Amino acid sequence: MDSDGTQEARGTHANPVPRPAGPPEVPAMPPRPPLAPAAPPPPDGSAFLAWLRTPRPEAAPGVWRFGHRPRPAEEPDITPTRQLLSGAVIAFLVGWLIWSLLQNGYLGNWWWVPFDLIVPDAWRGADSDLGETGTFMVYRGYELLVALAIMVGVARLGRWGEIWRRFVAPRFHRPVVPVDPTAPQDDPAQWNELRAAGAVDAAERLAADARSGFMRDVDHARIQRAWQGVRTGRHSLATFSGAVLKDGAAACLHPSGARDLPARLARHDLLTGQVRLGLSADDPRNPYAYRGAGLALGPELLGTSLLAVGPAGSGKTGAVVRPVAESLCLHALAGRAAVVVVGAAGAGLGPADAYDVVVRIGNQDSAYDLDLYGGSSDPDEAAAVLAEGLVGDLADPHPGSDSRRSTTVLAQLLGPFRAVHGRFPSVPELRQLLDGAPGPFAALRQGLAESGQESLLRELDARERQMGQPGDVGGVLADRVALLDRPAFAGFFDTSGQSRPFTLKALDHPVRVRIDLPERGHADASRMLARLVLAQFTASVAVREDRSLFACLVLDDATGVITPEAVRGIQRLRSGNSGVVLTLRTLDDVARPLRGPLLGATGCRMALSGLTPWDGQDFAEVWGKEWTEARDVTDRQIIAETPAGKALHAVRRVITGKAPTARAVTVRQVERERWSASELAHAVPAGHAVLSLTTVQGEHAPPLLVNLRA
Incomplete structure (x- = not known):
């Protein structure tokens, strides 16, 4: 058993993406790969077992659950120190005064009434049956009981217990060596689910590898994912047990053969799927339950998509995008997720060794290409996605801004071309067709006539009639395609089968992809390609066969990418177990009518320090008000x-x-705003952000002030 069922090819596209490692058919059980240089295992499994057995209690959305200690939802009423100490002193003086008055007889002898009721007559007076010493002890004992009663009352009145807990007890506190109280039946390192299912030998092998230090967090998550495949009936128990008995912690490997990333910069907990971003500030504006707690993200939050807005240098890439991309790559190695990271070349999105496919557009040394048509074989589907990438950002009054008309124009050309050549046109060929060059049109017409494609001939005739008409979008599309018909991209977007194109149809597999955009010197082309990748992503994840695999697109700079169709696509991602992570320098990079819908479509919203007041106003409106x-x-x-x-x-x-x-x-x-525009612009310290969260189940976390450097 070499996978959990998410790596097998499904025949969803004609030219499948090259497998992340090795030939398309991965051997059933590849040899154990060398250990990652940045994460050598300890000489024994003590560190791993301690990590595995650390409590992870249920917590509010976004709380780092690893070793978390829950706090009350409401802040307890804490008496100020000065008031507490003064009250204790006054209570002591009052008790002393009462005792003095009783001893001196100023309050009468009524406090001896209980003594007369309880103590027998034979124990009283000089002729007591107890003798002089016994009588003395009886009288002094009763006085001691009265003094203790007064002391107890004074202690409760003066809150001496709180003084002890706050000031005295911490000085006597000694660190206690933690003793693992986990019972064998509850120990996660014993793989009791496997034992209950009859795979005792497999459980023993995994437990032995954990104790000896051969297992790490990615191995545990990967095998748990494979075990889920057995429980759902995707694989047989015998196949799973055989793979585990043969390779132990290295069983069910990712097709790349990797068991970890080359290096980790963030803190990850693959048992809960979280990556730690920072620390919730101890600020009165944060709910008490969040103050001082770690802040983390996981697939249950990224499934509602994340939008981070902040100026350059505010930490979007280093503090948000890089940790999230690193976490998703670890999930992919565990067979849980597929990730596509898009950003400018050299943006610091992780080393190439951390990815299975690296597409360097504009770099002739790139081993992979990008399929402009998204791996689709349907001309109408390919035309819709390509039209969104080419002209989706144009304003409404502009000719050619209507994506439907652009889709129709492209479909009128892509369908006939594919029928004649068996493939879609390359960039130069598509540009010639959109420009109406007579030679390509004549060759296309002749090919359709020879094959008897009458319906496609009518499509081509309609395209010829529309060319040159007022309002025709062909010229606009040709101008946009011309941005890709440049010498720097001469070896890219090939459709003849000579290159290794990556298509987003591969998101049925736990693949790790990084796409480097040539922003330097080709900013317009980069924005167009980013828009195309987003359109292909939203179209591909909607038709995936295996939606148990979380799919995420991380877009480091979404400037010029947000369109009406993109917003509608983001709204549909949650139901497909997928999400996007978008960053913007300012909301001004999004058209004014789309800012509200974009903030509404993303469940997680982050405003970093340095935000402008007008950007803060949009966040303040979407976060609303609260009663205070x-x-x-x-x-x-x-x-x-x-x-x-x-x-x-x-x-x-x-x-x-x-x-x-x-x-x-x-x-x-x-009723006041949770965070006003002025506070977002001027009260968020450097290295901090205000973040609101929503889970795929609908749970909400209010806007939290988070220290991204903690």
Whole structure:
């Protein structure tokens, strides 16, 4: 058993993407690969077992669950230190005064009434049956009980217990060596699910590898994923057990043969699927349950898509995109996810060794190409996706802005060309057809006539009639295609089968892909290609056969990418177990009518430090308002009417320097913005961000101030 069922080819496209490693058919059980140089295993499995057995309690959305200690939802009412200590002293003095008054008889002898009711007569007086010593002990014992009763009352009144817990107990606290209380039946390192299913030998092999240090977190996650395939009936128990018995922790490998990434920059917990981004600030605007807790993202949050907005240098790439991409690559190695990371060349999106496919557009040394048509064999589908990439960003009044008309024009050319040549046109051929060059049109017409394709001949006739007409979009499409018909891209977008094109139809497999865009000198072409990749992604994940695999597109710079069709596509991703991560320098890079729908389509929204007030206004509107308690304090001067009162006020004014006042406090409920535009623009410290979260199940986390550097 070499996979969990997500790596097998499904025949979804004519030219399948080259497999991440080796020939298309991966051997059933490849040899154990060498260990990743950046993550050597410990000499024993103690570190791994400690990680595996660390508690991960259920927590609110976005909380880093690894070793998390839940806090109350509401902040407890903590008495100020000065008030607490003064109250304790006053209570002690009151207790001492009461005891002194009792001892001296100033309060009478009523407190001896219980003594008379409880103690027998034979134990009292000088002729007591207990003798002098016994009688002394009885009387002094009763006095001790009364003193203890007074002390208990005074301690409760003065909150001595809280003083002990806050100031004294921490000084006597000693670090306790943790003892693993995990019972054998609850120990995750024992693989009890396998034992219950009858695979005892496989469970013993995995437990032995864990103890000896041959297992790591990716291995555990990968084998758990394969075991899920057995539980769902995708694989047989015998096949799974045989693979585990043969290779142990190296069983069910990713097709690349890798068991880890070359290096890790962020903290990951593959047991929960989270990657830690930072620390929720201890700020009054954060809910008490989040303050001081780690902030993390996982597929359950990325499945609602993430939009991060912040100026250059605010940490979008280093603090958000790189950790998320690294986490998704680890999930892909575990057979859980497929990831496509798109950004400018040299943007720092991870080393090439961390990916299975690296497409360097414009770099002639690139081993892979990009399929402009998304691996589709349907001319109408290919035309719709290509039209979105070419003209999806044009304004409505502009000729050719209508994607439907652009789709029709491209379909009128792609269908006849594929019928004649058995493939879609290359970039130069498509440009000639859109320009209406007579030679290609005549050759295409002749080929259709010879093959008897009458319906496609009518499509071609319609295209010829429309050329040159007012409002024809062919010229606009030709101008956009011309951006790709440049010497730098001469070896790319080939459709003749001479290159190794990557298509997003491969997202049925746990593949790791990085696409480098040539932003330097080709900014317009880069934005067009990014828009094309987003359109292909939203179209491909909607028709996937295996939706148990989480698919994510990480777009480092979404400038010029957001279109009406893109927003509609993002809204549909959640139901397909997929999501996108988008970053923008400013919301001004998105057309004004699309800003609200974009913020509404993404469930996770992040505003980084340095945001402009007008960008902050959009975030403030989408985050809405909340009811909060407002306190109005009024100081009113006290006017003395008697000579004694005036004298007392004069003395008080000399001592304090202020006139005697009476304070009136009014408490009322008001509705205020969670984060105002001014606060987002000026109150977010450097290295921080305000982040709201939504899970695919619909749970929400309010906007949180997060320290991305912690």
